[in-house]
Amino acid sequence: MMKTEITQASLPASWTVTELGDVLERITNGLTCVQEKEPPGIPITRIETISNGFVDFERVRYVRELEESKKERFLLRRGDILFSHINSDLHLGKTAVVTSHKRLLHGMNLLLLRTKRELLDPYYLHYLLNFYRRNGTFMKIAQHAVNQSSLNQKKINSLKIPLAPLNQQKRIVAEIEKQFSRLDEAVAILKHVKANLKRYKAAVLKAAVKGRLVETEAERARREGRSFETGEQLLQRILETRCSQWKGKGKYKELVAPDTTDLPKLPEGWVWASVSDLLREPLRNGHSAKATTDPNGLRAFTLSAVTEGDFSEANTKRTVANPAKVADLWAMPGDIYVERSNTPELVGTASLYSGPEKFAFIPDLLIRIRVCQLVVPRYVELALQSDFGRRYFKGRAQGISGTMPKIDQAAIEAYPILLPPLTEQYRIVAEIDRRFSLMSKIEAQMDANLQHADILRQSILHSSFVCKANI
Template sequence: MGKTILSKELIDQGVAVYSAGFSDEPWGYIPSSDVLFGEETLVVSARGNIGIPKLPRVHPFVCTQTTIAISLHDAKLRKYVFYFLKSLDYSPFTSQTTIPMIRVSDVNEIAVPLFDEVRRERVVAELEKQFSRLDEAVANLQRVKANLKRYKASVLKAAVEGRLVETEASLAHREGRTFENGEQLLQRILKERRETWKGKGRYKEPVAQTDDFTIAVPDGWTSATVDQLGSVQLGKMLDKQKHTAGAPYQYLRNINVRWGAFDVSDVFEMNFEPDELERFSVRAGDVLVCEGGEPARAAVWRSKQMDMKYQKALHRVRFDGAYLPDLLVIALEHLAKSGALDELYGGSTIKHFTLETFIKLVLPVPPAAEQARIVAEVDRHLSIIREVEAEVDANLQRAQALRQATLAKAFVV
């Protein structure tokens, strides 16, 4: 095993340090070491992603306690042994611990098929030729994925800026008709919310936008805070010791909310009392927004069958029908992934999208008909992106399978 080296010990130059993981570059440098390895030594990850071999590019070097150094008698064997180690299935060597781990004794017991020198050179040359082609194909696929990411970002940006579909103002002008613009729609929403409110005491006006939070909008649109457009409610605090009364119900956690979708394959239960059932309910059309983890990650709940609740790590936004919930998700994904929300998150190290901040967030308000066209057009683009991404991922998996099959075939005795 390597030596214990802490990240705070690393400097910009000196003796190279190699650690576990996929990168072939040094983790960092330390001033000196009493143990040094040269070009005849390989490094294998011993913890976490076990069995990943490396050919250190910088010599001399030292490796950390998360790796095992394999020093060969002949430096010419480095590449041959490197590729053989990549061909192995390390699951039988994994120690029965929480963190996957292999031991020096396990590595010492690995039997390397030592062909004659000519065959060894031929094996290495053929593998490098095949992998060069595979690497090029994989690089092309990764470029496609990067382009898809940029394409999606441009679609979301165009959607919230009024450039994805023709605006209602432009259509109405061309057709010689009037229309309900964004400001009129907002006033209708505020009026209807005020008139239909059934809470206790006097109606509290929602938080309006201030000069500190403004956005530019196209002709016919306006802007408003989340609080003006819908009602926002944090979920129930999770405390299994206190929450023993009531009946058990499934509830959504942060991890269940993905961008634009829900993963309910791993849903927990906790007790909810009768007076909490409506307060923490999730209806079709509600938007669930992550408060922490990846703040602002959001999706529209569409199920009308599942009786679902939600916990305090999530905001629930409920609209009254005049503002499409999908538009909030589109806006949040654009703002979050473009970095526009970063300065709003609370917490110095762990980001939080607090309720106080979230309700003040300013959103674009297009006319109702235009909202529907925007959501439909975004969905059309994202469907194309998902299709292509699925094909790219399938090809990447095939490339990895081909790589492993090529390695296995190369070392058949």
């Protein structure tokens, strides 16, 4: 564990330990006023303006009318530090240095720290405060409330800081920025790789559901000189079986062919089907039940179980549900769950359950799909997860301008799926799982490297302010 305590005895003879307030020219709250989302006006800071560690002019508001005296008081200067003194635990203590001469007003919920330049370099303080935030100093002295913590000016002023001679402060800053620049380049490459993996995954899914990922059954049969069951013949067998074994209420209704207008050309041996064609029983909405702390309450999945594709206990809750009301809603391997309500980007998200029977029941915001035994559930899941599926459900969600638009069962039933022969479905699924497994390993390595880069960043700061690196 890194030693983080800074004492006079631990510092070089030319350094001193002082209270931050002794080397600040000014520490003050920002301007409280009416703010507009769009220009014209003078830009004014918000908490979000410094969320990425720099002053982001894309995340400001605007003030259209302001007295000259207040402009003079609240206009920021180059070298001023903005400090997030009220925020969530994750973001408390974030700072950014004003580097531009552009007009920018100091807004509320950020503190202004203006250093005595003859004693304290603002960039030196910026990196030191960054170090304190990362090592937990601020969390130890902050006041904590629900979802928010805060630091008052008194605590900030009394913060002990190591004060190097001014010329050495500048050398420390230069060395930190040189090392951080190298790290930033490496991090940018890692994030680019992760973004490419996401695009590659989408491309694999697209190829899979269009018959371009593996050799089609038609091509294989032709090469081997044999016949095969086409997707059309498979669908006919599914519909005949479905009719004779239907588990829905009331008389079985004949199905209507999916609307294939403007849909892509069929690969050889494939056929268009709808989700409703492939069901062995009707779609089913889940049940809404209040959460409870009772460990004997019935376990229900949360929406995040489907969003994350993780049906572990972490994505469940105990509820007061009546057992009789959820008797037919317990999870079974092979079930596919679709989010009937979520944000516009996530509504319609689908995930296949492969865990133990009756581990949890499904909540009201999920719709259950159970396909017949002549279809591979994993293939149906992949078809629903494709880019086409995302566009389809987003386009059919009601209340798209709201935060939680909804889709209904009819939208899922009508979803068109390219249905290949059964043996080809198995090959597609196997190839996708092979490729996704490799991608998961690469992504895990990228995440580990990103985490290591963050550790290195803190190590650089630690070396600069605690270990007295000879800079």
